[in-house]
Amino acid sequence: MQDALRRFKADIFQALAHPTRIAILEFLGEGELSAGALMEKLGMEQANVSQHLAVLRAKQLVVNRKVGNQVFYSVRDPIINKVLQLMRRYFHAHLKEAMDMLGEMEKPVAGAK
Amino acid sequence: MQDALRRFKADIFQALAHPTRIAILEFLGEGELSAGALMEKLGMEQANVSQHLAVLRAKQLVVNRKVGNQVFYSVRDPIINKVLQLMRRYFHAHLKEAMDMLGEMEKPVAGAK
DNA sequence: ATTATATATTCTAATATTATTATATACTGG
DNA sequence: CCAGTATATAATAATATTAGAATATATAAT
Known part of the structure; x- marks a missing residue:
């Protein structure tokens, strides 16, 4: 269990993780x-956005309701927003290292990446 | 940015995500x-555990100090523990669906899984 | 120095994730 | 019904992640 x-x-x-x-x-x-x-705001391909939405739906992180032609999405549980908020704090706490990490983007660590 | x-x-x-x-x-x-x-507690191969530790190190989620023969690990920032705590709450809030999700483990959603 | 212990790295085959392109479905207005 | 708009799915090729086996490194003990 x-x-x-x-x-x-x-x-x-x-x-x-995307x-x-x-x-x-x-x-x-x-x-x-x-x-x-969303597609507008992201400035990405329709199919691509739709696929990412499918992932979020599959894991039930978002819910959607259909209104006529359109499908409206929202976050299912605000806990998820809290998690993202914490990540923001984490980011700021480690801003310097974070910048370095983003800069390199290719540290040769076995199995990692 | x-x-x-x-x-x-x-x-x-x-x-x-592992x-x-x-x-x-x-x-x-x-x-x-x-x-x-850790290897003991996890009951896993040495090499495998070491690789996962390498991933955590690369992302700076853990720090390590060497004491003679051994290497001791600890979590770098307690925020990470908070994130995991939140996930526990999330899990309990959605226990039923979570169980279902774990049961299936193979929903044919495009791009997902 | 030799052997033993603790940990890390490299290589590889299997599997998973991603963006893209093409196609399908569902609803709306005429 | 037909055309148009909004969204989803399928197929695929490129890339990334995983576990396991083999090997390497570093420290300790004899």
Whole structure:
């Protein structure tokens, strides 16, 4: 069971582990948005955004409701926003190292990347 | 910049996105441990644990100090523990769906899984 | 010096994730 | 019904991550 719980958490983190999906969640943190609106804000391909939304849906991080032609998305549980908030704090606490990490982007650590 | 920030966050989440690494961080949450002790607790191959530690090190989620023969690890910033705590709350809030998700483990969603 | 112990790295095959392109579905207005 | 708009899915090629086996390095003990 302990292990199942960890797999669950890992799955959620996996869903969070993409800049586009983080952007989506951050935009949705300010309120409900249609898929099209998100696409606009992100400035990305329709199909790509839709796929990332599918990932977030699969892990139930977002919910959607259909209104006529459009599909509106929102974050299911504000805890997720809190997690992202914590990450912001973490980022600021380690700004310097973070910048370095972003700069290199290619440290030759085995198995890592 | 906004985008760099999101890449940074995504990278951290990526590092968290594995059950073994979550287990490692949770064990370390209770206090410093040697690589060997972790290996014991996890019941996994030495090389495998070492690789996961390398990932956590690369993202600076853990720090290590060498004492003679051994290497002791600890969590660098307690914010990470808070994140894991929040995930526990999230898990409990959605226990039922979580169980379902773990049960299936193979929903055919495009781009996902 | 030799052997033993603790930990890290390299290599590799299997698997998963990603962006892109093409196509499909669903709803709306005429 | 037909055309148009909004969104989702499928297929695919490029890339990344994973576990496991083999090997390397560093320290300690004899």
